[in-house]
Amino acid sequence: MRIWAAVGCAALLLSTFAVGQEDVSKAEIKVHKVAGNIYMLEGAGGNIGVSAGDDGIVIVDDEFAPLAGKIRAALKGIVDKPVRFVINTHYHGDHTGANANFAQGGATVIAQDNVRKRMETDGQGGNAGTLKFDYKASPKEGLPIVTFNDRATVWLNGEEIRAIHFPAGHTDGDVVIWFVKSNVVHMGDDFVTYGYPFVDVLAGGSVTGIIEGCEKVLATVPKDAKFIPGHGPLSTAEDIRRFVQTVKDTRAAVAVEVKKGRSLEEIKKANVLAKWNDSLGKGYLKPEQWVETLYLDITQSKGKAKYTPHGHAGEQKH
Numbered sequence: 001m002r003i004w005a006a007v008g009c010a011a012l013l014l015s016t017f018a019v020g021q022e023d024v025s026k027a028e029i030k031v032h033k034v035a036g037n038i039y040m041l042e043g044a045g046g047n048i049g050v051s052a053g054d055d056g057i058v059i060v061d062d063e064f065a066p067l068a069g070k071i072r073a074a075l076k077g078i079v080d081k082p083v084r085f086v087i088n089t090h091y092h093g094d095h096t097g098a099n100a101n102f103a104q105g106g107a108t109v110i111a112q113d114n115v116r117k118r119m120e121t122d123g124q125g126g127n128a129g130t131l132k133f134d135y136k137a138s139p140k141e142g143l144p145i146v147t148f149n150d151r152a153t154v155w156l157n158g159e160e161i162r163a164i165h166f167p168a169g170h171t172d173g174d175v176v177i178w179f180v181k182s183n184v185v186h187m188g189d190d191f192v193t194y195g196y197p198f199v200d201v202l203a204g205g206s207v208t209g210i211i212e213g214c215e216k217v218l219a220t221v222p223k224d225a226k227f228i229p230g231h232g233p234l235s236t237a238e239d240i241r242r243f244v245q246t247v248k249d250t251r252a253a254v255a256v257e258v259k260k261g262r263s264l265e266e267i268k269k270a271n272v273l274a275k276w277n278d279s280l281g282k283g284y285l286k287p288e289q290w291v292e293t294l295y296l297d298i299t300q301s302k303g304k305a306k307y308t309p310h311g312h313a314g315e316q317k318h
Contacts, residue, residue: 025066029074032234034226036182037157041074043067045094046230049177049186050075053157056084059102060177060186060228061095068101083107085154087163088144089188089230090171091118091203092125093135099142110152111144112165114173118203119143125171128201129292131285166190166213170197170230172204176217185221186228190214191240193232195283196276196290197247199297207251207297214244250276254294264295 027044034040041048045063048071057075062068075083086103088096088111096119099109111119119138126132146152154161159181166174170189177186189198190210199205218237227235250273257267268288273281281287 024064027067027070029067029070031074031077034182034184034228034234036179036184037159038179038182038184039078040228040234041071043070045097046089046092046189047186047228047232049179049184049228050078051157051159051161051179051182052079052081053159054079054081055156055158056081058085058087058154058156058161059083059107060087061089061188062086062098062102063094064097065101068098071098072105084156085110087111087154087161087175087177088115089177089186090174091115092171092189092200095188095230096138096142099144100139103141103145108146109142109144110146110148110154110163112163112173112175113147113149114171114204116144116147118171118173124202125200126202127199127285127289127293128296129289131198131289131292132202166209168204168206168209169199169213170205170210171200174205174213176213178221183222183225184228185217185225187214187217187230187240189230191227191235191243192230193235193239193243195280196250196285196287197243198285199293201293201296207247207294208301211244211247211251214240218244246276246280250290251294251297254291255298258295258298264292267291267295 024044030042032040037051037053039050041050043063044067046061049060051058083102084107086099086107086109103109120143121137124132124134150165152163159179162178163175174188174190176188190213199207218240223237225237227240229235253272254267257272268291273287277287
């Protein structure tokens with residue numbers, strides 16, 4: 001099994017536990033050509049997807065506010081055009097922190113309905129176990145001003161850019177972005193490479209939703225599509241299959257213990273994830289926190305929302 005890189009772990013920690021902005025501002029922005037006119041920017045937060053061309057620029061996520069200037073400089077190195085749209089994959093600050101800067105520069109910020117709802121008030125996120133964090137409401141200027149329920153499409157640079165909602169994945173406001181012509185998909189934090197994935201249960205996320213959403217994407221897009229993870233290096237469909245299988249396998253390991261009637265604390269002590277911990281247990285989530293997440297998903301599965309394909313009702317185009 002491929003060892004998932006720990007890339008992005010520190011960035012997520014920065015956003016979650018509010019480490020000082022001066023630490024973030026030291027990061028450099030790396031530009032990676034993906035395919036066609038699509039690029040990936042890698043810095044101190046979630047990966048940024050970019051469609052750049054004569055019509056202007058669309059970016060998917062924008063990391064932290066102190067990095068806005070460096071992000072702009074990196075984009076100018078690709079094409080000297082304005083950022084016209086920002087699409088947020090979810091509400092976390094390492095993906096939305098520079099919204100206000102780009103909005104004040106003339107960009108329209110787009111996100112799923114639940115993203116705006118979470119960003120406009122103070123709140124708490126976490127795995128409904130030992131991992132919890134408080135977050136502050138975003139400034140008014142950084143809030144999405146165009147929101148949608150199931151789908152939205154932006155047409156720019158000869159590209160059909162589809163934003164498709166995952167009802168209950170990493171959070172309840174997740175969208176996956178498909179650059180159709182260039183055959184590139186930005187997965188947001190529904191697919192990451194830093195180890196055990198973080199599921200923000202307090203923000204409506206679920207393990208079951210991540211599995212079903214990733215499988216839906218794999219069944220929908222071409223097999224040779226390239227994938228931009230929320231954190232980590234450019235990936236392939238096979239990388240996502242391995243990710244999904246590992247999530248399933250670890251969930252099954254915990255489910256066996258639940259069926260035996262063992263409590264959460266007993267399962268933690270049993271070290272049921274030992275075979276995966278060497279490669280996955282040194283990232284953002286500690287093994288016992290992933291056990292907590294899985295245990296909750298299993299014991300409350302009857303109440304979980306299931307991922308279902310969505311039609312085009314309510315689709316918005318810009």
